[in-house]
Amino acid sequence: MIERPTFVMTEQIDNPRTCVNHLHFPAGSETRWHRHERDYVIVPMHSCELLIDSGEGAKPVKLTAGECYYRDAGVEHNVINPSEIDITLIEVEIK
Template structure:
């Protein structure tokens, strides 16, 4: 069993939810499905292990200061696959 990451909601209103995620090495989000389109902005380098439905696994590196976006409905578990702590900010776009 992996430790859980820390999720800190920074803004939550009728338009957006902004959450900072902090991971110790090996920590995970737990399985979840995104209910909104979202953008991730890496605070630190983020070496991620992405566990996907059906047993799929991908490793990606999101460098500090970069961003990516995904559509509503993505389902996965995000794991810190590195030896150092990692952090990112997620912005969910509501409606």
């Protein structure tokens, strides 16, 4: 098994309605397996390709800078930055 560095999450806002996190993925890093307790929106700051593994093997997902996507809470997954560049995402959790 490959040991990858872990991404860095920095909380920017946490109030009664939302939680906003800055997600920094250094080249070759991953989130490790996790599950969100709330619905959330991801805003990619760069156009990039990540690998997302939901238990059936890592699948490539293309993201376009500024084009948001929504995910329901509860899906266990691991996000991997397979590239040689750092990637930044903004995550908005809905309370």
